[in-house]
Amino acid sequence: MESVLKQIMQKRKIVFSISLLIISTFLFFGSTPPDEGMYPLSEIYKLDLKNAGLKMEVKELYNPDGVSLIDALVSLQGCTGSFVSNEGLILTNHHCAFDYIRKASSVEKNILEEGFLAKTRNEEIEARGLTCKITESYEDVSDKILAAANEAKDIAERMTLIRKKMKQLVDEVKKEDPGSEAEVSEMFIGKTYILFKYRVLRDVRLVYAPPRAIGEFGGESDNWVWPRHTGDFTFLRAYVAPDGSPATYSEKNIPYTPKRFLKVNPNGVEEGDFMFILGYPGRTFRHQPSQYTRFHEQYQLPYIQNLFKELIDEYTKLGDNNPTLALKLSSRIKSFANTEKNYRGKILGMRRLSLVDKREGEERELQKFIDSDPKLKEEYGSVLKDIDEIYKEIFDDGRLGLMYAQIRRNPLIRLYDLLAEYRREIKKPEDERAAGLRGNRIENFHATVKELCNDLDQEAETAMLAKILNDGRRFPEMQKLETLKDLYEKKESPEEITKYIRQLVKGSMIRDYDSFKKLSEAEDEELEKANDEMRDFLSDLKKDYRPFQAKSDIINGKLNISLAKLVDVKKIWQKKSFIPDANSTLRLTYGYIKGYTPADATNFKPITTLSGLIEKSYLGGDYKIPKKLKELYDKKEFGRYKNQKLGDVPVAILYNSDTTGGNSGSPIMNAYGELIGVNFDRSYEATINDYAWSQDYSRSIGVDIRFVLWVTEKIGGADNVIKELGIN
Ligand code: ASP
Numbered sequence: 001m002e003s004v005l006k007q008i009m010q011k012r013k014i015v016f017s018i019s020l021l022i023i024s025t026f027l028f029f030g031s032t033p034p035d036e037g038m039y040p041l042s043e044i045y046k047l048d049l050k051n052a053g054l055k056m057e058v059k060e061l062y063n064p065d066g067v068s069l070i071d072a073l074v075s076l077q078g079c080t081g082s083f084v085s086n087e088g089l090i091l092t093n094h095h096c097a098f099d100y101i102r103k104a105s106s107v108e109k110n111i112l113e114e115g116f117l118a119k120t121r122n123e124e125i126e127a128r129g130l131t132c133k134i135t136e137s138y139e140d141v142s143d144k145i146l147a148a149a150n151e152a153k154d155i156a157e158r159m160t161l162i163r164k165k166m167k168q169l170v171d172e173v174k175k176e177d178p179g180s181e182a183e184v185s186e187m188f189i190g191k192t193y194i195l196f197k198y199r200v201l202r203d204v205r206l207v208y209a210p211p212r213a214i215g216e217f218g219g220e221s222d223n224w225v226w227p228r229h230t231g232d233f234t235f236l237r238a239y240v241a242p243d244g245s246p247a248t249y250s251e252k253n254i255p256y257t258p259k260r261f262l263k264v265n266p267n268g269v270e271e272g273d274f275m276f277i278l279g280y281p282g283r284t285f286r287h288q289p290s291q292y293t294r295f296h297e298q299y300q301l302p303y304i305q306n307l308f309k310e311l312i313d314e315y316t317k318l319g320d321n322n323p324t325l326a327l328k329l330s331s332r333i334k335s336f337a338n339t340e341k342n343y344r345g346k347i348l349g350m351r352r353l354s355l356v357d358k359r360e361g362e363e364r365e366l367q368k369f370i371d372s373d374p375k376l377k378e379e380y381g382s383v384l385k386d387i388d389e390i391y392k393e394i395f396d397d398g399r400l401g402l403m404y405a406q407i408r409r410n411p412l413i414r415l416y417d418l419l420a421e422y423r424r425e426i427k428k429p430e431d432e433r434a435a436g437l438r439g440n441r442i443e444n445f446h447a448t449v450k451e452l453c454n455d456l457d458q459e460a461e462t463a464m465l466a467k468i469l470n471d472g473r474r475f476p477e478m479q480k481l482e483t484l485k486d487l488y489e490k491k492e493s494p495e496e497i498t499k500y501i502r503q504l505v506k507g508s509m510i511r512d513y514d515s516f517k518k519l520s521e522a523e524d525e526e527l528e529k530a531n532d533e534m535r536d537f538l539s540d541l542k543k544d545y546r547p548f549q550a551k552s553d554i555i556n557g558k559l560n561i562s563l564a565k566l567v568d569v570k571k572i573w574q575k576k577s578f579i580p581d582a583n584s585t586l587r588l589t590y591g592y593i594k595g596y597t598p599a600d601a602t603n604f605k606p607i608t609t610l611s612g613l614i615e616k617s618y619l620g621g622d623y624k625i626p627k628k629l630k631e632l633y634d635k636k637e638f639g640r641y642k643n644q645k646l647g648d649v650p651v652a653i654l655y656n657s658d659t660t661g662g663n664s665g666s667p668i669m670n671a672y673g674e675l676i677g678v679n680f681d682r683s684y685e686a687t688i689n690d691y692a693w694s695q696d697y698s699r700s701i702g703v704d705i706r707f708v709l710w711v712t713e714k715i716g717g718a719d720n721v722i723k724e725l726g727i728n
Helices: 002-028 041-046 094-103 142-149 155-176 290-319 323-353 355-371 374-380 383-396 400-409 411-425 441-455 458-472 476-480 482-490 494-506 513-521 524-529 533-574 610-617 627-634 684-690 705-715 719-724
Strands: 073-075 080-083 089-092 132-140 180-188 192-201 203-209 234-240 274-279 587-592 607-609 650-655 667-669 675-682 700-704
Touching (some): 089 675, 094 203, 094 234, 142 192, 155 533, 180 533, 192 234, 290 323, 290 355, 290 383, 290 400, 323 355, 323 684, 355 533, 374 533, 400 458, 411 513, 441 513, 458 482, 476 482, 482 533, 607 610, 610 650, 675 684, 700 705
Antiparallel strands (some): 089 234, 180 192, 607 650, 650 700
């Protein structure tokens, strides 16, 4: 295994360094360090981090030939975490662990509200469904993917061949090292592709979570807002089989020994200090053309924002006077609310910056530049026009794809999809099946199904599907689907549609895990005979949508070529290269602990305190706090976590590095690579980051390590955790 890794490392070093040498020469040579950017590992060496303030060798931070800080990083299904002990202890956000804490809670024993502490290993509880992914190596496979893509007979085949090649490369890694996972990530659309190899640990447990009133202090009122006073952190632990291999939960499992863990520095930071973050940022869209941003402004953001807003109200109502259902729906409500507010921020940011107009203006300038040189004109003259043509087709179908995706996001509909997938795949020889249905991954598949079944609620599913379908009546593009056209003709009022959907949901064959299991094993004939209107409705909808799916493959095939050209010519025009948009792969970003001026006549400092938290607590509601917190504050029991300058315990910090969703839970490190906080949010103005980052308004928010430790020790009484962190 070692030698395979080494080979990959070597290859990666050569291929990647050549392709990125040009970038580095333009961007970083002799200049003051740029502060924007989520740098892939391959580009870390090109940064002048020493000049920026780093006080350790870059090799200690990232060393492809040995162990370095990056080995302490984990991806936690849409979030980030870091190992903070050699016994697999992980520090991440409370909001990243929220759903798992919720699943381990009941109305009678509500650890989400009360908090949770395992004093011993035996008391740690399974974070059901959570896995923890560690990046092991990566390799530039752009040539292989593009060679396969260029074999396509027509544009429709391009995406199929790309996907096929990706799968083949992934399968090769897994064959060589069955305990590993792999993924090909597209860095620049149609240009660069990296094959990442991961180790996925499948037994993750809860160790310490603060009470919700601390972990989510400020609730939605404070979400995406600075100043902030949220103790958004939780400790978890990763386990493996006794032989060290990844395994699902078992009492026999032992704590995982990471190659590297981060040292926690209880002294924290001061304003102006250098900081950096390693993490798995989700998605940004900075290299997309103006039409992409216009589509988001016109369709995507308002559609989803409105849908989620109503669902939050509906689900909240459903939970009134029904504490069990309220607990069940709390994760969905939280996740909708997080996106809903984020999208509101983005819509505002787009208007404030006139982002679409600005992008269009840039593209006009770019066209002039291209036209001024015959050679460029020949090569790139039609790129922008081509993209425009492609987007006309995308705009033609408006919200159709968005709506269809939301229907399929519903837990009941997902179960139908999973059932169909299971029945289709399980008949195939194992190595031809979808990755999630091979070998011991079937266990995970069933665990996912079980969780989805546990979360089903007929009224909640009805509310979601009825809202989506009722919305559809207002949008002419939805009538392109025969099934919906028919539905709108037959059912004239929203109430009728809701009634119809309720009837489908109630009559569904999938009611719980047992019924799913039976259906997954049933004979084809038996299933065909069964009466299930929901299944029939979905199957009609799927049939109607098929041509649009095919169209989307052609559109993506065309964009795959045009967007690659767009980046190329932009590079020539701006005489610089770019960092790829975030795509859930490991990145580094750095900056300084720094305040900002978000609006006229306001000036924000970058560190909040316990006194500020207490001030807010008098408002009640989202700001209620546990009694114990107030008592400790009144007694000024700050322990070693008091900052002398502030005369107080620091709670949250603000900094100007570049983050997005997925960076939640990322360790914030000081100049020596010591952990001094946990990233969890951005300021409201920075929600527009995903399209356009700026030193002026882009700020990220983390919980200060001093508050993490103060809460863990004084409120949680988790001496075992404090000791394990090496704090004395
Ligand atoms: N709070 C964010 C999230 O929910 C983190 C971010 O986007 O900066 O993912």
